[in-house]
Amino acid sequence: MDALRTHQLSKQFIQKNGEPFIAVNNVTMSIEEGKIHGLLGPNGAGKSTLINMITGSCMPSSGEIVVFDNNVTDKTIQSKQVIGIVPQEIVIEMAFTVYEVLYYFSGMYGISYAERNKRIPKILEVLDLSEKAHERARGLSGGMKRRLMIAKAIIHKPKLLILDEPTAGVDVTLRQRIWELVRELNKQGTTVLFTTHYLEEAEQLCERITVLNHGKIVKNGDLKDIQQEFSKNLIRFELFDRNTTHLEEVQQVGMAYNYPIKNLRDDLDRIAAFYKDNLKSIRSEAASLEEIFLNLTSK
Amino acid sequence: MSVALHVFSLYSREVMRFRKLWLDTVFSPIISIILYLAVFGIVVGTRTIGDINFLSFIYTGLLCMLMVNSSFANPSFALIISKNVGTIADLQVVPIPPWGIGVAYAAAALTRAIATLVFTVLLTIWFIPLDSVHHITVAILAAILTGLEFGLLGVIFGMWAKNFEALTFITTFIMQPMIFLAGVFFPISTLPGIWSTLGLLNPLHHNVNLFRYGITGYADVSPLTSCIAIVSISLILFIWMQIQTKRSLKN
Ligand SMILES: Nc1ncnc2c1ncn2[C@@H]1O[C@H](COP(=O)(O)OP(=O)(O)O)[C@@H](O)[C@H]1O
Ligand SMILES: [Mg+2]
Numbered sequence: 001m002d003a004l005r006t007h008q009l010s011k012q013f014i015q016k017n018g019e020p021f022i023a024v025n026n027v028t029m030s031i032e033e034g035k036i037h038g039l040l041g042p043n044g045a046g047k048s049t050l051i052n053m054i055t056g057s058c059m060p061s062s063g064e065i066v067v068f069d070n071n072v073t074d075k076t077i078q079s080k081q082v083i084g085i086v087p088q089e090i091v092i093e094m095a096f097t098v099y100e101v102l103y104y105f106s107g108m109y110g111i112s113y114a115e116r117n118k119r120i121p122k123i124l125e126v127l128d129l130s131e132k133a134h135e136r137a138r139g140l141s142g143g144m145k146r147r148l149m150i151a152k153a154i155i156h157k158p159k160l161l162i163l164d165e166p167t168a169g170v171d172v173t174l175r176q177r178i179w180e181l182v183r184e185l186n187k188q189g190t191t192v193l194f195t196t197h198y199l200e201e202a203e204q205l206c207e208r209i210t211v212l213n214h215g216k217i218v219k220n221g222d223l224k225d226i227q228q229e230f231s232k233n234l235i236r237f238e239l240f241d242r243n244t245t246h247l248e249e250v251q252q253v254g255m256a257y258n259y260p261i262k263n264l265r266d267d268l269d270r271i272a273a274f275y276k277d278n279l280k281s282i283r284s285e286a287a288s289l290e291e292i293f294l295n296l297t298s299k
Numbered sequence: 300m301s302v303a304l305h306v307f308s309l310y311s312r313e314v315m316r317f318r319k320l321w322l323d324t325v326f327s328p329i330i331s332i333i334l335y336l337a338v339f340g341i342v343v344g345t346r347t348i349g350d351i352n353f354l355s356f357i358y359t360g361l362l363c364m365l366m367v368n369s370s371f372a373n374p375s376f377a378l379i380i381s382k383n384v385g386t387i388a389d390l391q392v393v394p395i396p397p398w399g400i401g402v403a404y405a406a407a408a409l410t411r412a413i414a415t416l417v418f419t420v421l422l423t424i425w426f427i428p429l430d431s432v433h434h435i436t437v438a439i440l441a442a443i444l445t446g447l448e449f450g451l452l453g454v455i456f457g458m459w460a461k462n463f464e465a466l467t468f469i470t471t472f473i474m475q476p477m478i479f480l481a482g483v484f485f486p487i488s489t490l491p492g493i494w495s496t497l498g499l500l501n502p503l504h505h506n507v508n509l510f511r512y513g514i515t516g517y518a519d520v521s522p523l524t525s526c527i528a529i530v531s532i533s534l535i536l537f538i539w540m541q542i543q544t545k546r547s548l549k550n
Binding site for chain 2: 055056057058059076078080081085087089091092093094095100105106107108109110111112
């Protein structure tokens with residue numbers, strides 16, 4: 001079963017100057033149940049808008065969203081019930097304690113009193129917030145607030161967990177903890193959709209990605225397939241001495257160089273002949289997600 | 300799928316919100332009532348109106364005004380604040396339909412209005428020359444209907460308004476004049492000409508009238524008319540509230 005399906009989904013905003021602006025343009029995608037799916041794209045690509053339409057906080061201009069067989073337009077409540085969302089912005093009820101925030105929020109998902117009082121201490125433990133349970137959320141540090149947002153999103157055990165840049169502005173330790181938790185939840189059967197700035201995170205976490213640019217899908221599919229597709233035409237080599245002239249087609253990527261392949265054998269010969277013993281290493285390389293990303297979204 | 304517990308949880312949260320600030324939300328209105336009563340008590344003395352004491356006339360009007368104010372303020376403040384800090388996003392994602400969100404906020408408003416009323420009455424009733432309550436059920440009904448009606452209005456307004464300036468505007472230019480022309484301090488019929496008609500058309504006048512009738516037995520217009528007017532207005536507000544909530548949460 002698909003955890004999520006969107007069909008020709010679009011969102012048009014009316015800007016301040018009265019001009020329409022298409023933030024999400026005809027997006028058709030799906031996520032199989034049990035998968036971790038990365039949604040990538042530069043700032044302003046429309047990721048959050050897409051997510052907001054899925055969670056029901058933004059009305060689509062056209063198109064369809066189905067969450068576990070519930071069309072969000074006519075089965076809004078049922079679909080909201082199975083979604084957990086960590087929004088991009090940290091917003092917290094300042095007047096309430098950490099415990100109260102979770103208590104009322106999970107209540108709004110219909111979790112019984114007994115169950116709430118059982119789950120909250122556990123979740124606080126997992127997210128290392130137990131000591132803060134009865135303190136006002138106002139006084140939490142940024143990282144703690146972020147963890148509380150995550151606790152809010154998973155307390156009702158959603159079948160589809162959506163995280164909108166959960167690691168933006170978060171230190172390395174917490175980032176790793178967040179992804180560990182996401183993996184753990186995924187193992188227990190939760191389907192995950194997330195966006196991130198850090199491409200290496202996506203590379204490590206998910207099998208499938210969707211790349212958005214200017215509101216449109218520019219790539220959608222298996223990460224491995226996409227990497228292969230891009231690596232087919234790439235030779236990567238390193239040089240001892242980088243102070244040298246280059247072949248015309250060569251691009252510098254960090255400390256290394258990329259060369260687009262026309263004919264692998266000829267090209268290898270050509271590079272070897274040109275750089276001779278300055279050549280430190282050479283191989284045909286799987287493109288990193290970062291390169292793919294730059295390539296796809298540079299237009 | 301039943302959302303009763305969902306709605307009740309939102310209601311509980313909103314009750315908890317004003318309980319945390321009970322000095323401001325429940326207690327401080329009592330001070331202004333006491334001041335009004337002190338001043339009017341001196342001025343009107345033992346004067347009567349119809350066959351009731353003038354002070355109890357004013358007292359019942361003030362109590363009704365108190366409920367109108369606190370039930371309107373509760374949801375409108377809470378919603379405008381949550382828009383400012385962004386916690387409105389919670390309401391956008393939880394599995395509660397728009398009517399449920401409105402009902403939870405309106406019910407919390409009613410709870411605060413009743414709590415304020417009970418506190419105030421307990422503290423002030425001793426100074427009022429009131430021997431008996433005319434029709435306690437009518438008074439309770441009037442109190443509940445008033446709390447819900449203005450709770451719903453507060454939800455509509457809180458959903459619609461973007462900032463506190465809008466709230467100040469509505470309070471100063473709409474609520475205050477309405478309260479002034481609602482027969483809180485004097486019978487509507489004593490107003491000159493057009494004002495008297497305006498007063499009778501003022502929906503708030505019916506709340507004051509019904510509540511006052513329940514406590515003292517004094518009525519400007521038929522209590523039944525007032526009751527029908529309040530119920531009809533509340534039903535319209537209930538529908539309007541759903542439309543406004545849906546629109547505001549899907550922007
Ligand atoms: N409410 C809105 N009104 C007008 N434009 C908006 C609104 N929300 C988002 N946008 C625009 O839509 C585009 C996509 O935004 P967003 O979905 O937040 O991108 P991302 O999350 O990928 O960074 C941006 O250009 C943004 O300015
Ligand atoms: Mg975003």
